[in-house]
Structures are given as structure tokens and as C-alpha cells.
Amino acid sequence: MPKSGTTAPPKKNSTKATSSATKNSAKPSAHAVPATAAAAPSGSALEIKDTRTNKTYTVPIADDALRAPDLKKIKTDDPDDLGLVSYDPAFLNTASCRSAITFIDGDKGILRYRGYPIEQLAEGATFLEVAWLLRHGELPTQQEYDQFVHDVTFHTYVHENFRKFLEGFRYDAHPMAMLNSSIAGLASFYPSSRNIFDETERNISIIRLLAKTPTIAAFSYRHVKGLPFVYPDNRLSYVENFLSMIARMSESKYEANPIFTRALEILFILHADHEQNASTNAVRSVGSSHVDPFSAVSAGVAALFGPLHGGANEQVLRMITEIGNVRNVPKFIESVKSGQGGRLMGFGHRVYKSYDPGAKIVKKLADDVLKVVGVDKDLEIALELERIALSDEYFTSRKLYPNVDFYTGLIYRSMAFPVDFFTVLFAIARMAGWLAQWEEMLLDKEQKIARPRQIYIGPAERAYRTKLTKKGN
Ligand SMILES: CC(C)(COP(=O)(O)OP(=O)(O)OC[C@H]1O[C@@H](n2cnc3c(N)ncnc32)[C@H](O)[C@@H]1OP(=O)(O)O)[C@@H](O)C(=O)NCCC(=O)NCCS
Numbered sequence: 386m387p388k389s390g391t392t393a394p395p396k397k398n399s400t401k402a403t404s405s406a407t408k409n410s411a412k413p414s415a416h417a418v419p420a421t422a423a424a425a426p427s428g429s430a431l432e433i434k435d436t437r438t439n440k441t442y443t444v445p446i447a448d449d450a451l452r453a454p455d456l457k458k459i460k461t462d463d464p465d466d467l468g469l470v471s472y473d474p475a476f477l478n479t480a481s482c483r484s485a486i487t488f489i490d491g492d493k494g495i496l497r498y499r500g501y502p503i504e505q506l507a508e509g510a511t512f513l514e515v516a517w518l519l520r521h522g523e524l525p526t527q528q529e530y531d532q533f534v535h536d537v538t539f540h541t542y543v544h545e546n547f548r549k550f551l552e553g554f555r556y557d558a559h560p561m562a563m564l565n566s567s568i569a570g571l572a573s574f575y576p577s578s579r580n581i582f583d584e585t586e587r588n589i590s591i592i593r594l595l596a597k598t599p600t601i602a603a604f605s606y607r608h609v610k611g612l613p614f615v616y617p618d619n620r621l622s623y624v625e626n627f628l629s630m631i632a633r634m635s636e637s638k639y640e641a642n643p644i645f646t647r648a649l650e651i652l653f654i655l656h657a658d659h660e661q662n663a664s665t666n667a668v669r670s671v672g673s674s675h676v677d678p679f680s681a682v683s684a685g686v687a688a689l690f691g692p693l694h695g696g697a698n699e700q701v702l703r704m705i706t707e708i709g710n711v712r713n714v715p716k717f718i719e720s721v722k723s724g725q726g727g728r729l730m731g732f733g734h735r736v737y738k739s740y741d742p743g744a745k746i747v748k749k750l751a752d753d754v755l756k757v758v759g760v761d762k763d764l765e766i767a768l769e770l771e772r773i774a775l776s777d778e779y780f781t782s783r784k785l786y787p788n789v790d791f792y793t794g795l796i797y798r799s800m801a802f803p804v805d806f807f808t809v810l811f812a813i814a815r816m817a818g819w820l821a822q823w824e825e826m827l828l829d830k831e832q833k834i835a836r837p838r839q840i841y842i843g844p845a846e847r848a849y850r851t852k853l854t855k856k857g858n
Contacts, residue, residue, distance in 0.1 A: 437461050450480055470838045476661075482669065482829065486519055486821055487660040491736035496743060498658060499523070507746045512653040513537060513623055516595060516817035519658055520824065533592075534623075540589075540596035541617035541626065543604075544574050548614065551604050556611065560809045561690040563605040564598075569683035571597065578677040581827060590678045591820045598816050599623070602809045603630030609803075624650045627813070631802075644757050645800050648750045649810075652793060655743040656811050658818025664688035664695065668819045669826045670835040678823055685819045686812050695808040695815075698794035701731040702804045705766045714769045722779045729774060731791030738784040747792040751799075758799045767795050 429446040444455045457468035473479040488497045496503040499518050506515055517525040517533055525533060550570060554563050572578060575593065580586040604614050607630075615630045618638065624646050629639035659665070664685040672681035689695035704727075708717050720726025734741055755764065771787055774780045797807045826832050 433459065435459055435461075448483075453479070470840070472840055476666070481661060481666065481835075482826060482832065484660065484822070484825060485522060486825060487658045487818070489660055489736055491734070491738050494737060494739045494742045496659075503655065503742055504746060507651045507654050510654060511623070512650050512657065512814070512817070513595075515654050515657050516821075519817050519821035520591065536592045537596045537623065538617075538619050538626075540593050541600050541619070543571075543597050543600050546574075547601070547604070551601075551608050551614075554605075554608060556609065558605075558609065559690075560602070560605040560609060560806050561686065561696075561812070563608070564602055564809055564812060565683055565686040565690065567601045567605070568594070568598065568686055569680055572677045572679035575677075575679070578679060581675060581677065587678070587824060587827075591824070594678065594682060594816055594820060598813050599627040600630060602806075602813055603627060605809065606631055606803075606806055622646075624653065642757065644753055648754050648796060648800070651746065651750055652796065652810070653814035655746060655789060656793075656814035658815070658821065662694065663691070664815060665819060665822050668823050672823045672826055673832060673835040675827075675834075678820065681823050682816065682819045685815065689808055689812050689815065695811040697730055697788070698790035698797065698807045698811070699804050701767075701791055701794040702763070702798055702807070704730045705763050705770075708766050708770075710762070711765045711769050714766060714773060718770070718773050718777065722777075729770065729780070729785070731794065732774060732780065732787055733783070733785040734788045737786070737788065740786050741788045743789040744787050744792060747789050747796065748787075751792045751796050754796050754799045763798065764795060767791070 431444045431446055431451055433442045433444060434440070435442065438461055440459075442459050444451050453471045456471060459469040460466040471479065486499065488500070489495065498506060498515060499522050501518070501524075506518075510518075513534055514525060514530060517530065547567070547570075550567065551563065571593070575590065577586055578590040578593075600617055607614050615633045617626055618629050618633075619626075620638065621629055625639070625641050628641040628646065628649070632641070633639040661669075664687075667688040668681050668685040671684035672678070692700050708714060717726060718729070721729045760768070771791070774785070774787075780786075793811075794804075794807055797810060798804065802810065
């Protein structure tokens with residue numbers, strides 16, 4: 386076996402994911418092309434005239450994209466000029482990779498995993514089937530699926546030292562902070578996971594992460610509640626087992642409400658991947674240094690913690706608590722519109738400028754779950770917010786529709802999950818996408834360590850003159 390972290394990257398892009406992607410010849414849009422078309426220039430080009438020098442440059446266009454490194458040749462006669470860079474803070478219009486995993490058309494409200502519409506997967510698939518699909522590019526056969534479910538089920542236990550690790554957190558620790566450090570901490574238990582170019586090592590790391598994330602999440606929940614940890618039950622499905630570790634008390638076998646189980650399974654499917662979002666970008670970027678997968682995906686957990694990303698559903702519930710009463714909704718909406726009251730959390734999306742396809746599915750789920758638990762004061766507020774915002778010109782003209790987070794918060798709350806646990810549920814699901822994207826990045830021969838350029842705007846060289854008046858430290 387090669388030494389940890391010393392294995393060389395493969396010379397060729399030999400991923401199963403890529404090879405399966407090339408079979409998919411459907412071309413849904415200009416930016417969704419088969420992976421092998423990468424190098425094939427379409428013959429089109431952009432002619433750029435630099436008005437500083439009056440020189441004209443021809444920059445090739447492929448896949449409706451120009452390659453930013455091609456801009457480097459555009460420079461003045463100044464010997465210090467390193468050439469033109471593209472400036473795109475927050476990657477508003479920059480593709481950082483070629484990916485065959487998820488396709489989104491925000492204007493049309495389309496979300497597909499490996500070509501399969503999210504609506505169909507939510508209707509019929511299991512979360513583990515989707516996790517397999519995301520990674521391998523094709524749906525598993527029965528044999529592949531059974532083996533995969535077996536492998537995940539039999540890796541759900543964590544090392545007993547993890548108890549001590551989790552018990553060391555304060556009683557009021559945010560479960561995302563616990564999850565983040567715990568996922569990173571797993572790297573210390575599996576040092577050979579650093580052999581990232583060994584397929585067997587990658588495989589077992591991916592299985593471990595899918596299997597142990599719900600266990601760690603549930604342990605964090607029990608720690609905060611002051612309840613004893615419940616060990617995984619291998620007789621149960623992925624979602625049932627998670628619910629059992631969350632809620633089981635003295636029962637010998639936990640039986641979850643089937644409506645809750647299916648609702649959670651569908652929410653996991655909806656959240657499993659969302660192409661190059663902030664957390665996936667973080668995973669790819671950190672993973673590009675060839676660190677182990679536990680460390681790479683912990684960067685995803687950290688990014689997801691932020692209120693503009695996975696933390697949004699938590700913010701939705703906090704906003705509802707602040708509103709306090711359904712009578713205060715119109716006043717609150719006015720304060721959002723005037724800019725005084727912050728944003729309407731759970732509304733708007735960077736990509737979806739029509740109805741979020743996931744939100745449609747989740748709204749239906751919310752109705753199912755509400756039938757079981759009934760509508761309380763907070764849910765009434767949420768439904769009134771939705772009703773007013775959907776008919777208000779401020780929101781409709783800006784194409785601000787409810788996103789998945791608006792409804793997921795309501796569902797999770799109805800299932801009695803504490804508000805600060807919502808993002809953890811998101812992280813369990815997104816683990817599948819992070820891992821598929823991490824592996825795709827790793828095996829993409831075009832990828833290198835992520836290292837953006839900058840436009841330096843600080844002082845020019847100046848001489849050091851200390852302002853300190855005392856010598857030494
Ligand atoms: C998701 C989000 C960050 C996307 O932002 P974006 O695409 O960069 O959109 P912008 O911030 O440019 O906003 C465009 C306009 O809509 C308004 N807007 C966007 N989201 C809004 C919201 N949730 N409530 C009120 N106004 C909102 C902005 O004020 C801006 O108005 P203006 O044109 O009058 O200045 C943003 O909609 C938001 O903060 N939503 C709430 C948080 C949330 O639910 N996040 C979960 C995302 S899945």
C-alpha cells in the first residue's frame with residue numbers, strides 16, 4: 386500500500402462518473418455539455434480589441450465559455466503587466482469546473498441529477514439510491530444497491546472515543562459547530578483516507594462519511610438535550626435509523642411515523658446536490674489541495690452553517706418567532722419592503738428566478754406533515770407570510786418566490802426538530818453531493834489546486850518606519 390498522501394494522481398481521467406456522463410448525449414443547454422467535448426473547440430471565437438494598445442486578439446469560445454487564462458496574452462508594453470485577468474467576485478458568471486452531476490436552469494425552474502428530474506427522484510427514489518446515482522452517474526442495479534445499503538448500514542457506528550469528543554462540547558453548543566469539527570475529526574481516525582488516488586480508500590471514505598454523518602448528527606442532538614446516545618440499529622433503513630438515534634428512549638425498536646420518514650427521505654433527496662453552491666465550492670476548493678475527504682467535506686459543513694446558505698431555514702423560524710402573531714404579518718412585510726426590517730428569509734434565490742422546483746415538492750410535503758401535527762401559531766404566521774408575499778408586487782416583480790428553506794423549516798419544526806438542528810439535516814443530505822463533487826474534481830485532469838487571482842488595491846511599496854515607542858515584545 387502506498388504511504389499516506391503520497392499517491393500520485395492518475396494520468397488520465399478515468400472516473401466512472403465521467404464515462405457515464407459521456408453516454409448522456411442530451412444537451413439541455415449551452416452550459417450542459419457532455420464531459421468529453423471539453424477540448425473540442427467549436428471554431429467560434431471572441432475578437433477583442435484592446436483600446437489601450439489598439440491590438441486585436443482572438444479568444445476561442447468552447448461550450449459558450451471563454452477560458453480566462455486566454456486573457457493573459459492581452460497586455461500592454463509595460464514589462465510589469467502580467468496580462469488581463471477576469472474579475473468576478475462571488476463567481477457570478479464564472480464556471481470553475483466541468484461537471485456531469487447536477488443540471489439547474491434557474492429561469493425555467495429545472496433541477497436534474499445526472500439527467501433525472503428532481504420531481505421523479507423525489508417521487509420514487511430512496512436517498513441512498515440518489516447518493517449512488519450522484520457519484521456513479523447511473524442508477525444502481527438491485528445488486529449494487531443492496532451491497533451499497535449493506536455497506537452504509539454496517540459503517541454507521543463511530544469509534545467510542547467520539548463519545549468523549551462530543552461530550553466535551555458545552556451543553557448549548559450549536560450542533561453545526563459540533564458536526565463541523567466532528568467530521569473534520571474523523572480524519573484522525575482514518576489516516577489511510579489520505580490516499581485519495583487509491584479507489585478502494587476513496588470508496589470506504591465515502592461510505593464512512595455517508596454512514597457516520599447521521600450518527601454524529603444524532604449524537605450532537607442527544608448531547609444538547611442531555612439524553613443518552615442511541616446507537617445505530619442495523620435493522621432499520623437509513624432515514625428510520627437516523628430518526629431512531631434521535632428519538633428512541635426505552636423502546637427495543639423505534640418505529641417512526643411513516644409520513645415523517647418519507648418526508649425526511651424526500652427532503653434528503655432534494656438537498657442532496659445543487660451544483661456549484663457555496664458549500665460545494667468550498668469542498669472542491671479545499672479538496673483541490675489533495676487533503677483527505679473528511680477535511681474537504683468539513684469545509685462544506687462550515688460553509689453550509691452560514692445564514693445565506695444552509696442556515697436560511699433556521700433564520701425563517703427565528704423570523705417567525707420575532708413576528709410573534711399572525712396580526713403582525715402585514716406590518717412585517719411593509720418593513721421588509723421599506724428596507725427597514727431586513728429580508729424575508731426563505732424567499733429569493735441566486736439561481737432560481739422562477740418557482741424553485743424543490744419548493745413545489747416541499748410545499749406538498751409540508752401539507753402532508755401538517756395534516757399529522759396540525760397548524761399552530763407559528764405555522765399560521767408562515768402561511769400568511771407566504772400568502773401575502775406571493776401576491777405582493779414588491780416580491781413578484783423581483784421574482785422572489787419561496788425557496789426550499791421556507792418550507793423545510795416548517796416541516797422540521799412540525800417534526801419537533803429544534804431550530805438550530807435544521808442545517809444539520811441539510812448537511813446529512815448534502816454529504817452525498819459533496820462527495821460526488823469532490824471525487825469528480827479529484828479525477829478531473831484539468832483541475833489543479835484552486836488559487837484565484839486578485840486585483841491588488843493596497844499601498845505601493847513603502848519603507849518600514851515603526852510607530853512603536855518601546856523596544857522588544
Ligand atoms: C438568496 C439570496 C441571497 C439571493 O440573493 P441575490 O440573487 O444576490 O439577489 P439580490 O441580493 O441581488 O436581490 C435582488 C433584489 O431583491 C431583493 N431581495 C432579495 N431577496 C430578498 C428577500 N428575501 N426579501 C426581501 N427582498 C429581497 C433585494 O433587496 C434586491 O432588491 P433591489 O433590486 O430593490 O435592490 C437573497 O434572495 C436572500 O438573501 N434571501 C433570503 C435568505 C434565504 O432565504 N436564503 C436561502 C437561499 S436558498
